[in-house]
Amino acid sequence: MVKPAKLSPATLPDAAQLRQQASNLLNRLVADRDACEQRAAEAGRRDPIKSITGRTALDGAIASTRAMIEQMDMLLVEMNGELGGVNGSGIAHPHPHPRPRLRSPSIVTRAISAQIPVTAGT
Secondary structure (H helix, E strand, O other): OOOOOOOOOOHHHHHHHHHHHHHHHHHHHHHHHHHHHHHHHHHOOOOHHHHHHOOOHHHHHHHHHHHHHHHHHHHHHHHHHHOOOEOOOOOEOOOOOOOOOOOOHHHHHHHHOOOOOOOOOO
């Protein structure tokens, strides 16, 4: 049986760093998709996968990465609450926020925007 990971203030900055890496990956995927579409248009070619499925393989990777980032955002908010409001700098908030029930990624982004830098396109 696997034991659940014990949360510590050190795990929140690590998780925030992984989220930033995922955001960087998303930005690279979007840039690569745009470059591929431009090269295909210049060559007069169509993507065979897109002509069958309606989206490219990179579109699928981008959608998966965005979903993963959304899950990471929700977990970061949850971790922050379970650690008693400890933010990425290790400073505890005097009044920890209750565990939110979030439905919108924009709410998640606003909830943690002060702790995690977000690049354009995420």
